[in-house]
Amino acid sequence: MPQPPSAEAAQRETAQRYRFLLDHVLAGVMVRAADTRLCYANAAACRMLGLSEDAILGSYEPDPRWSFVREDGSPVPADELPGSLALRGRMDADNMLLGLKRRGDSTTTWLMCNAYPVLDDNGQPVEAVISFTDVTDLKKVQQSLEKSEERLRLVLRGSQDAPWDWDLTSNLLYYSPRWWEMIGYEVGEFCRDTSPWKDLTHPDDWEPARAIFHAALKSGQESYEMEFRLRHKDGHYVPVLSRGFILRDADGQAVRVSGTNTNLTERRQAEQRIHHLAYYDSLTEVPNRSLLLEHLRRSLLSGRRRACQGALLFIDLDHFKVVNDALGHDQGDELLRQVAARLRACVRDTDMVARLGGDEFVVMLEGLGRTADDAALAAKAVGGKILAAFDTPFALGADSHRATASVGVALFGAETKSADCVIKQADLAMGAAKAGGGNALRFFDAGMQLAVDGRLALEKDLREGLERGQMAIRLQAQVDQAGTVVGAEVLLRWEHPERGLVSPADFIPLAESTGLILPLGKWVLREACATLRRWADDPVLSRLSLSVNVSARQFHESDFDSQVLEILAATGANPCRLKLELTESLLAHDIGDIIAKMARLKERGVRLSLDDFGTGYSSLGYLQRLPLNELKIDRMFVRDVLSNPNDANIARIILSLAHNLGLSVIAEGVETVGQHAFLQANGCRFYQGYLFGRPIPVSSFEASLRGRSA
Numbered sequence: 001m002p003q004p005p006s007a008e009a010a011q012r013e014t015a016q017r018y019r020f021l022l023d024h025v026l027a028g029v030m031v032r033a034a035d036t037r038l039c040y041a042n043a044a045a046c047r048m049l050g051l052s053e054d055a056i057l058g059s060y061e062p063d064p065r066w067s068f069v070r071e072d073g074s075p076v077p078a079d080e081l082p083g084s085l086a087l088r089g090r091m092d093a094d095n096m097l098l099g100l101k102r103r104g105d106s107t108t109t110w111l112m113c114n115a116y117p118v119l120d121d122n123g124q125p126v127e128a129v130i131s132f133t134d135v136t137d138l139k140k141v142q143q144s145l146e147k148s149e150e151r152l153r154l155v156l157r158g159s160q161d162a163p164w165d166w167d168l169t170s171n172l173l174y175y176s177p178r179w180w181e182m183i184g185y186e187v188g189e190f191c192r193d194t195s196p197w198k199d200l201t202h203p204d205d206w207e208p209a210r211a212i213f214h215a216a217l218k219s220g221q222e223s224y225e226m227e228f229r230l231r232h233k234d235g236h237y238v239p240v241l242s243r244g245f246i247l248r249d250a251d252g253q254a255v256r257v258s259g260t261n262t263n264l265t266e267r268r269q270a271e272q273r274i275h276h277l278a279y280y281d282s283l284t285e286v287p288n289r290s291l292l293l294e295h296l297r298r299s300l301l302s303g304r305r306r307a308c309q310g311a312l313l314f315i316d317l318d319h320f321k322v323v324n325d326a327l328g329h330d331q332g333d334e335l336l337r338q339v340a341a342r343l344r345a346c347v348r349d350t351d352m353v354a355r356l357g358g359d360e361f362v363v364m365l366e367g368l369g370r371t372a373d374d375a376a377l378a379a380k381a382v383g384g385k386i387l388a389a390f391d392t393p394f395a396l397g398a399d400s401h402r403a404t405a406s407v408g409v410a411l412f413g414a415e416t417k418s419a420d421c422v423i424k425q426a427d428l429a430m431g432a433a434k435a436g437g438g439n440a441l442r443f444f445d446a447g448m449q450l451a452v453d454g455r456l457a458l459e460k461d462l463r464e465g466l467e468r469g470q471m472a473i474r475l476q477a478q479v480d481q482a483g484t485v486v487g488a489e490v491l492l493r494w495e496h497p498e499r500g501l502v503s504p505a506d507f508i509p510l511a512e513s514t515g516l517i518l519p520l521g522k523w524v525l526r527e528a529c530a531t532l533r534r535w536a537d538d539p540v541l542s543r544l545s546l547s548v549n550v551s552a553r554q555f556h557e558s559d560f561d562s563q564v565l566e567i568l569a570a571t572g573a574n575p576c577r578l579k580l581e582l583t584e585s586l587l588a589h590d591i592g593d594i595i596a597k598m599a600r601l602k603e604r605g606v607r608l609s610l611d612d613f614g615t616g617y618s619s620l621g622y623l624q625r626l627p628l629n630e631l632k633i634d635r636m637f638v639r640d641v642l643s644n645p646n647d648a649n650i651a652r653i654i655l656s657l658a659h660n661l662g663l664s665v666i667a668e669g670v671e672t673v674g675q676h677a678f679l680q681a682n683g684c685r686f687y688q689g690y691l692f693g694r695p696i697p698v699s700s701f702e703a704s705l706r707g708r709s710a
Contacts (some may be wrong), residue, residue, distance in 0.1 A: 001066070004197055004486070010051075012463075012683060018093070025042070025044060026133070027044060027048075027131050027132065027133045028041070028042065028043045028045030028047075028048050028111075028131065028132045028133075028134075028136075029041070029044070029045055029129065029130070029131050030045050030083070030129075030130045030495055031127050031128070031129050031130070032036060032061065032083045032087070032127060032128050032130065033126070033127050034087060034124075034126055034127060034669050035060070035161060036060050036061040036078075036084065036087070037058060037059070037060055037082065038056055038057055038058065038059050038060070038061075039057065039058075039127070040057075041053055041056055041057065041286060045132075046563060047064060048100065048109060048111070048132070048134060049065075049100075050102050050105070061078050061081060061083065062078035062081075062334075063086060064103070065102070065104065066100060066101065066102050067100075067101050067452045068098045068099060068101070069098070069099040069108070070098070070311050071099070072095060072101070073099075074453045076098060076631060077549075080096075081128055082096050082098075082113045082114065082115035082128075082132075083115050083128045083130045084396075085115065086115040086116055086117045086128040086129075086130070087117055087123070087125045087127075087128045089117075092111070092114070092115065092116040093114065093115040093116075093264060094114055095112055095113075095114060096112075096113045096114070097111070097112055097113075097135070097139075098110070098111050098113055098132075099111075107543070107683045108136075109134060109136050110134070110135050110136045110138075110139040111132040111134060111135065112132065112133045112135045113130065113131070113132040114130070114131050114132070115128050115129065115130040115131075116128070116129055117260070117607055119444070131459055134213075142188065154652065154657070157206045161178070161260040161262050162175075162176055162178040162179035162181075162182050162260060162261040162262075162263075163178070163179070163258070163259070163260050164176060164179055164258070164259060164260070164261065165255045165256070165257075165258045165259075166194075166256065166258070166682050167255075167256055168254055168255055168256060168257065169255055169256075171180055171194065173194060173196075173197070173198065175187075175190075176454040180259060182230070182240070182261065183200060183230050183231065183232050183233060183238055184232045184234060185233050188325035192282070200230045200231045201228055201229065201230060201231075202228065202230075202237050202649065203231035205227075205228035205229050206454065208226075208228070209226055209228040209242075212224060213226070213244070215322060216244070216246065216247065217254045219255075220248075220252060221246070222228065222245065222246055223243065223244060223245045223246065224243070224244050225241060225242065225243045225244070226241075226242055226243050227239065227240065227242070227264070228240060228242065230261075232345050233298060234418065234488070238263060238264075238265060238356065239263075239264040239265060239268055240261045240262060240264060241261070241262040241264055242260075242261050242262075243258060243259050243260055243262070244257045244258070244259035245257065245258050246258055255708070256316050258644055271658055275360050278290065278293035278589050279294075281340075281354075281355040283333055283336060283337065283355070284340035284355050285340070285373070286340045286343075286344070286353045286354055286412060286448075287352055287353070287354040287355075287363075288355060288356075289355060289356050289357070290697025291352075291354065292352065292354035292356075292362055292364065293419050293420075293423075293624075295352055295364065296312070296412075296419040296422065296423075297366070297418075297419045299366050299412075300384075300412060300419060300422075301483060302409070307370055307413070308366070308368075308369070308370060308413070309368050309369055309370065309371065309372060309374065309412070309413040310364065310365055310366045310367070310375065310411070310412050310413065311364075311365045311368055311375050311376070311378070311379035311382075311409055311410070311411050312362060312363070312364055312365075312409070312410050312411075312412060312422050312423065312425075312426045313362065313363040313364075313365070313379065313382065313383055313386065313407055313408070313409050313426065313697070314360070314361075314405070314407070314408040314409075314423070314426035314427050314429065314430040315360070315361040315362070315363065315386060315430070316359060316360050316361075316364055316405065316406050316430050316434060317335075317339065317359040317403055317404075317405050318403070318404045318405060318406055318434065318438035318439060319403075319404075319438075320332065320335075320358070320359035320403075321353060321546035323335055323403070327396060327401070331396045331401075334396055334397075335394055335396060335401065335403065336355070336359065338395075339359075339361065339394075339403075339405075340353065340355065340361065341391070342386075342389040342390075342545065343361055343363060343386060345389070345489060346363075346385040346386050346389055347363055347365070347382060348381060350366065350367070351363060351364060351365050351366065352364040357365055358697055362423070362426070363382065363486065365378065365379060365382060372411055375411050375413070376409075376443065379409050379411065379464050380409070380441065380443075383407045383409060383441040384441070386405065386407060387404075387407065387439065387441060390402075390403055390404050390405055390439075392686060404438055404439035405438075405439065406430050406431075406433035406434040406438045406439070406440060406442075407430060407433060408425075408426045408428065408429025408431065408432065408433055408440070408441075408442055408443075408444065409426060409429055409441065409442070409444065410422050410423075410425035410426035410429060410443075410444040411443075411444075412415065419643065424625055425444040426444060426691040428444055429442045429443055429444040455510065458507065458510055459510055459514055459516075460664055461496060461499070462494070462510060462511065462514075462516055465496060466516065466519060466520060466523065467487065470494060470495055470496060470497070471492060471493070471495075471520070471523060471524075471698070472492075472493050472494075472495055473490050473491065473492060473493065473524060473527050473531075474490075474491045474492075474696060474697060474698075475488035475490060475491070475695065475696060475697075475698055475701040476488055476489045476491060476492050476688060476693060476694065476695040476696075477491070477688070477692050477693040477701070478547065478666060478686060478687070478688045478692075479686070479687055479688075479692045480685060480686055480687075481680060481686075483692070485544065485692075485705060485708075486543075486544065486547055487544045487545035487547060487579070488544065488701060489546075489547040489549075489581070489668075489688060490524060490527070490528045490546050490547065490548045490549075491504070491695045492504060492508070492520065492524050492601050494507055497610075500589075512551060512553060515553075517551050517553055517554060517556060518553065518557070521550065521551060521554040521568075522554075522563065524548060524549075524628060525548055525563075525564065525567055526567050526571065527577065528546045528548045528571075528573075528578065529567050529568055529570075529571040529573035530573070531546065531698060532546055532571070532573040532574060532577045532578060533571045533572045533573045533574075535577075535702075536572075536573070536574060536577075537704075540705055540706050541702060541705060544577070544705075545576075545577045545578070545579050545607070546577065546578060546579065547579040547580075547581050547609065548578065548579070548581065549581045549583075549611065550580050550581065550582055550583075551583065551586075552583055552585045552586035555586050555594070555597070556586065556590070556593075560597060561597040561600045561601050564578075564580070564601060564606065565600075565601070565604060566605075568604075572607070574604045575604050575605035576605040576606075576607070578606050578607065579606075579607040579608070579609055579629070579630070580607070580608055580609065581607070581609045581610075581611040581632065582598075582600070582608060582610055582611060583611050583612055584610065584611070584612055584613065591622065594626075595625055595626060595627065596626045598626060598628075599627050602605040602627045602629070607629040608626075608627065608628050608629050608630070609629060609630035609631070609666070610623075610626070610628055610630070610631050610632065611632045611634075612632065612634045613631045613632055613633060613634065613654060623657070623661065628663055629656075629663065629664060630663055630664040630665065630666060631654060631658045631663050631664075631665050631666075632665075632666050632667075632668055632680075633651055633654050633655075633665060633666070633667040633668065633684070634668065634669075635653075635668050635669025635689075637650050638651065638667050638668065638670060638672075638675055638679070638689075639669060641673075641675055641678050641679070642672075642675065642678060643673050648678070651652070651667075651678075651679065651682065652682050655679075655682050655683045655684055656683075664685065664686065665683075665684050665685065665686065665689070666684075666686035666687065666688060666690045667679050667684050667686070667687050667689075668689060669689050670687045670688065670689030670690075670691050670692070670703060671689050671690045671691050672691065673691070675689075675691070678689055684699030
């Protein structure tokens with residue numbers, strides 16, 4: 001039989017077994033004697049320390065080959081290490097997290113350490129057993145989570161989002177600090193359930209919000225969003241956008257909802273600012289054309305349903321340009337602001353005052369009754385208040401300024417076609433008020449529309465007539481004292497294929513207002529110069545001059561003088577045979593520029609005549625400065641020289657003045673022998689009028705002169 005092992009052999013076998021076991025566990029195990037000398041280290045401990053068992057056995061604490069740090073990176077003193085604490089305190093040191101830093105290695109190995117003392121029979125520590133586990137991977141995961149959490153906290157702090165979380169099983173709600181901050185409360189001022197949400201939600205928003213929330217829970221959807229208002233601690237309501245994400249169990253039942261509330265205050269304010277910029281006039285703060293049209297269209301729709309009448313008042317300031325020119329645009333702007341304020345004071349809160357631009361305002365009145373008569377009476381009353389509001393002077397800086405306005409009224413109701421049509425009608429009525437002298441109110445009627453439609457058609461035809469060669473010139477003879485023809489005035493005629501011969505009284509004012517006078521005037525000037533060039537080779541006609549009327553708008557073109565000289569050069573006409581008749585109205589502006597252009601033309605031989613003298617802006621001072629050749633007595637003075645002493649005296653004064661200034665004089669509109677005799681007796685040497693010939697075609701004019709010479 002085998003002999004049982006001796007006690008010494010059994011002990012040695014047991015020690016080997018324990019060592020084998022300790023060397024194969026994943027945790028590091030070390031034993032330190034009472035003097036901190038290391039007397040045992042298993043394989044895992046050696047591996048973690050990076051040294052062999054022989055190299056570390058017998059070492060004392062602290063060992064310069066390694067060191068330990070806390071989580072904050074600060075070094076751990078030797079007497080605070082787990083083994084030292086166990087030996088000194090005779091008690092266990094549990095779950096201490098330490099970072100192991102080996103000499104020559106920049107990495108840190110994180111260890112979870114435990115230590116307990118081994119006591120002798122007297123209770124004195126003789127050694128300490130230390131175990132430690134490598135938790136570096138867990139530490140990295142923890143650090144990654146902490147970074148993610150910190151990143152999330154920073155993102156949420158920098159945004160308008162306030163997180164919340166609702167555990168539906170326990171009915172507990174987590175409100176983040178940002179959630180409370182958004183509505184002005186300290187964290188936790190309310191309990192952690194649904195009561196803050198319910199109690200602080202605007203009464204009008206609670207039921208709709210609750211319905212959306214419960215519908216989302218029942219429908220199986222994963223998320224939802226809704227808007228509602230939460231009451232701030234100071235009493236106002238904060239608009240929020242709430243987004244929720246729903247967590248469901250295996251049966252599809254909602255068990256948790258997490259989400260964020262976003263403060264919409266800045267967005268709402270930005271939307272209001274954008275709306276204000278888009279729909280309100282920045283100078284006067286009243287609605288602009290866009291908002292007016294929107295409200296007017298809406299009013300027309302509702303008016304058709306309710307058969308209710310309204311009115312639009314178009315207001316334009318009289319002579320507003322004078323304010324800008326005389327006082328400056330800043331004072332003009334101030335006047336417009338004050339006008340807007342007075343207009344608002346004249347109407348009800350439900351009425352609209354809008355600015356279309358410049359000095360044009362519109363007042364829209366709604367709900368004026370079921371009949372046009374009722375609406376007209378109400379609109380007239382408001383229009384009267386508006387005109388009366390201008391009676392009080394406006395304070396512009398240190399001075400006061402009186403202003404008036406022209407008001408046009410157009411009614412609208414079930415039969416009105418469009419908003420643009422109403423504005424157009426009110427504008428036409430305002431134009432009629434202004435044409436009558438201003439400071440008045442006029443209503444639109446069908447006759448106005450017919451007149452405007454006719455004017456538009458005439459303008460279209462006039463443009464086409466110029467393009468299609470429907471224009472022609474007529475010549476009216478100008479004679480001297482002996483009755484000899486010395487020249488002619490060029491007069492424009494329009495021979496329309498359907499309208500027939502259109503009177504200049506009808507189309508010249510239209511050409512002036514539309515700007516067509518510029519191409520028309522240039523065409524007439526070119527025709528006149530071409531005629532002069534053709535006459536230059538005719539012994540009968542070469543001595544004649546042609547007078548061409550020039551409108552103020554033509555003359556004020558910056559290059560008018562150059563245009564005339566270019567046409568003369570292109571046609572080859574003799575400048576000395578061309579006479580330009582200038583109206584007194586052009587003298588109202590920029591006299592220096594006018595004189596410079598006249599001087600340049602006169603220097604080239606062009607003769608200059610002042611037409612309609614005595615009816616406009618002339619003064620003796622201007623007359624002395626202007627490089628004129630001739631004055632033309634207007635027909636209004638010639639007509640009654642035999643019956644009206646005043647007209648006779650004016651004619652004598654003009655003739656005397658011209659004689660003293662060395663200017664020639666021609667009288668137009670001479671129709672009787674008596675008129676001719678009076679003018680001749682008072683020193684007039686040249687005449688024009690029906691007494692000497694009516695305006696006739698160029699060919700007829702030429703034939704009549706050739707017939708006389710024969």
